[in-house]
Amino acid sequence: MDTIFVTEKGFCTLRKDSVFTNLQNGLDQHIYNDNLALLMPLVAKIVWGTISACDTIINGLSRDVQFPPELAPSYCVYVRGFHSEALLRARKVYEVGVHGVQTLQWRIDYERVSGRVHSAQRQNGVNGVQRCWARFLARNQRYNLAWGAGFGPGGNLGYNQCDALILHFNPLVIETFARLHGALAFLETMNDGIPTVEEKEHRYLEQLAAEGGWEYSEYAGERDVLNEKFHTWIPTFAAYSATILLHSIVETQLYAFAEHIGKKRGSKLRVKDMAGQGVKRSAIYLERVLSIDVKTDPEWSRLNDLQSLRNIIVHRGGKRGESSEQQKPVDELVRKYPQALGLRKADGFHEQIWMSMNLCRDFAQNIDGFFERVFKASGLPNRNMQLDS
Numbered sequence: 001m002d003t004i005f006v007t008e009k010g011f012c013t014l015r016k017d018s019v020f021t022n023l024q025n026g027l028d029q030h031i032y033n034d035n036l037a038l039l040m041p042l043v044a045k046i047v048w049g050t051i052s053a054c055d056t057i058i059n060g061l062s063r064d065v066q067f068p069p070e071l072a073p074s075y076c077v078y079v080r081g082f083h084s085e086a087l088l089r090a091r092k093v094y095e096v097g098v099h100g101v102q103t104l105q106w107r108i109d110y111e112r113v114s115g116r117v118h119s120a121q122r123q124n125g126v127n128g129v130q131r132c133w134a135r136f137l138a139r140n141q142r143y144n145l146a147w148g149a150g151f152g153p154g155g156n157l158g159y160n161q162c163d164a165l166i167l168h169f170n171p172l173v174i175e176t177f178a179r180l181h182g183a184l185a186f187l188e189t190m191n192d193g194i195p196t197v198e199e200k201e202h203r204y205l206e207q208l209a210a211e212g213g214w215e216y217s218e219y220a221g222e223r224d225v226l227n228e229k230f231h232t233w234i235p236t237f238a239a240y241s242a243t244i245l246l247h248s249i250v251e252t253q254l255y256a257f258a259e260h261i262g263k264k265r266g267s268k269l270r271v272k273d274m275a276g277q278g279v280k281r282s283a284i285y286l287e288r289v290l291s292i293d294v295k296t297d298p299e300w301s302r303l304n305d306l307q308s309l310r311n312i313i314v315h316r317g318g319k320r321g322e323s324s325e326q327q328k329p330v331d332e333l334v335r336k337y338p339q340a341l342g343l344r345k346a347d348g349f350h351e352q353i354w355m356s357m358n359l360c361r362d363f364a365q366n367i368d369g370f371f372e373r374v375f376k377a378s379g380l381p382n383r384n385m386q387l388d389s
Helices: 018-021 038-065 084-094 109-140 171-212 216-264 278-290 301-315 324-336 357-376
Strands: 003-007 010-014 037-039 143-148 164-168 339-345 352-355 383-386
Touching: 010 018, 010 038, 037 038, 038 084, 171 216, 171 357, 216 278, 216 301, 216 352, 216 357, 278 301, 301 324, 301 352, 301 357, 324 339, 324 352, 352 357
Parallel strands: 143 383
Antiparallel strands: 003 010, 003 164, 010 037, 143 164, 339 352
């Protein structure tokens, strides 16, 4: 389901959409017009139909299978989550129908802006309406929104002004930037959390030393162990983890993008049909099959550096290596990022790469910009919204 409409009766979807046509039985009463159907009953049917089916299976098993006695008779477990309220609303719609619970329809604050919309329509016509909705959408940038050509007079769906706002949701775009946002949150959490935990550990060590009457040399030895732990190993492994995570986002999302565009253009070839592996194979597919050369993006060289670091970490534990063939790419990376990369003997024997968390943040921003440009060039909605006047 790629397109969702906002109407005065709530979210709607196209009646010809395969999801609706496959589940149409029982939903005929929720038709909005010749082209649209209300979305809430469809979602409620999918969610609670699935839950009801699971209940039926369990009830059938309980009748036909003899289970052992209850371990804790009359003991109930209740689950509370951010989704509970939405589930209850969907359940009511599933049980009594959307017309029986009009106040529970999904809206996107339609009433909140409808007055301003009609006022703008009277004063400035359709341009005023578009500006009013644009301000509303700008405040809701967590949605991946696009303004479709069906809006307003002359639109390809022929609705009256303000009757429908077309929202284009692209799961690939949403997922990509959501993962990047999560990776950045992980980086910030590690960066802020490590000093806090270190301080707590040192306070605890001082308390143990005071209560146990330790000799200073004994305390100093344990303090040095803590310092090595928090100044060497934990930051190193945090940066290594972030590097692997960021590269996995590039690899999986570039593959998903290539597959998405290939199917959209009707290509019979798939990424797996190309030679190579990982990011390289997706790039080859995009260039040779779809004529999209992502290697011309200004961040491509940085993504290659990220992949090189990932390979060094995954295949050699971050070590510089023994042969000149292994050492050369490591030394080149250290020269290229002198403030963010270095070589240290963390274990006392082997040189291995040290990375700053700032470099990981920079890589995350590089990935963000890369996908922003690639998606835009391919006609996908951006992460927030796209207004087509």
